[in-house]
Amino acid sequence: MDFTLRKEHEMARQLFKDFAENEVKPLAQEVDETEVFPRGTVEKMAKNGFMGIPVPKEYGGQGCDILTYAMCVEELSKVCGTTGVIVSAHTSLCIDPILTYGTEEQKQKYIPDLASGKKIGAFGLTEPGAGTDAQGQQTKAVLDGDEWVLNGSKCFITNGKEADVYIVIAVSGKVEKRGRISKEISAFIVEKGTPGFTFGTKEAKMGIRGSSTYELIFTDCRIPKENLLGAKGKGFGIAMHTLDGGRIGIAAQALGIAEGALETTIAYVKERKQFGRSIAQFQNTQFQLADMATKVQAAQLMVYRAAVAKNTQKVYSVEAAMAKLMAAEVAMEVTTKCVQLHGGYGYIREYDVERMMRDAKITEIYEGTSEVQRMVISGSLLK
């Protein structure tokens, strides 16, 4: 078992780190305060290939692996959780399902523009009554001639109003299974600007405040028949498989937030003096740092393992769920402790750890709460 990173991963990490420090960090506080989507940063990331890292070159991507993509989200999130989730939702939740389930025509039509960052992607599964319970979907898709007609709404959609291409999950009929009627769920590709597709309220959030989180509304929204993604009735599987990949991105985001908070705090405790010496000289500080660094390292190993598993295994749900559960809970614990080590200053917005603690919380909630991850993991143990 080799824990040494390959040369290309070391170089890629350095690239992402330099980019994050130079281009993302200076804007992180402003993005949080103003809740404005960092469009300029996304354009720079697009120019540098960050919007299509694990996409094959034949579709205009960078031809790298999932580990490289996870490292990108990690390094961006070290300095700005908002920027990390923009790349994660775009890559894992929009590009990945098209690459995995799309027809050659769909791939040719959508992937090059998404991979180059000319267009941004999003994914709509959650509804007011259907988050974790995906079977609770209300949004309907009815085939009318050569078009699907969508009606309903999706909420809490990352990259909401900023995206151009949306993967939308909707109920396309009913199926009978062992004498019980259940909803038939399908996945669709919807483009911004389609008549009948509008946006609802922008959510005012606790953290990742620069991320554009919107409600998507479909009112007799007609999309071409060929925009069905994958087979009719396979939408639930597509959504679940997509979320498996998405969880690796969010785990990397959580890991990055934890690492960023820890790095910031290490620098702070060396500077901050109380009782005539730096607080780094107190054993309480030292032990807290040691515990945090150990947990962050454990999370990193799990995130990287899940990333490698997505490249090498057909099924990686458990690896992804464990990585996300671990990294998200470590992120919340570490950022909370980092705020505590900062004392009063940690509660002040001028200090990065205050934002990082707010940003960390969502990683325990979206793309499957920690409880859902536990369900996935225990399900595999007890089957």
Added chain:
Amino acid sequence: MKIIVCIKQVPDTKGGVKFNPDGTLDRAAMLAIMNPDDKAGLEAALRLKDQYGAEVTVITMGLPKATDVLREALAMGADKAVLVTDRVLGGADTWATSTTLAGAIRNLEYDLIITGRQAIDGDTAQVGPQIAEHLQLPVISYAQDIKIDGDKVVVQRQYDDRYHVLESQMPCLVTALAELNEPRYMTPGGIFDACKAEITTWGRADLKDVEDCNLGLAGSPTKIAKASDKVRKGAGVKVTPDSPEEAAAYIVEKLQEKHVI
């Protein structure tokens, strides 16, 4: 058009400079980066490639570890990379370095050679112009802008308070300033390709028209008699209190802050 860019791996001074007990640089203890002036030279070459179409070859003399900067250059968009490495080339001063690089460049085709103005670990600014001299090429140093006009290169040469516009027939050599441009980032895909790319490696035997007496430590007329760290003092704080009492109070406060009194 064929462009050669000479680059050097240098210690990163951002994290502080570390010395061996004998006063020489402890390179192993410092991170290594592509010399900033050279990186600007590479960016200039890549922009010429984007604009006019060109093949960009990067070349460096150094330890095998110097392949890191060559791979970085490839990941930024350079087409080919050459490493010149050999034990007999070690300990070279600017004369032996420029002799070596010229000997390697004689094996290559080129219209334009770009070097950085100077390296942050030596600050001599001699190697670029010396290469031009060895190859009997015109040289324009301190370029803050480089353009191509037919078979000529048009360069703005920087001075303290002005710049000169110089034109030269190619082939020629230009030395670049870090201020020339903002170098691009590598791309993730470029990195993956660069790590798979073959790097041409040349030793002493591959150098053309050079004599052993001009190479390595033995061929270096410059001898370093002594190297030592410069003790740097902080910039300090200048305060101008209105009265001696205020000045005394200020000093007492500062001493108390530092728990001296």
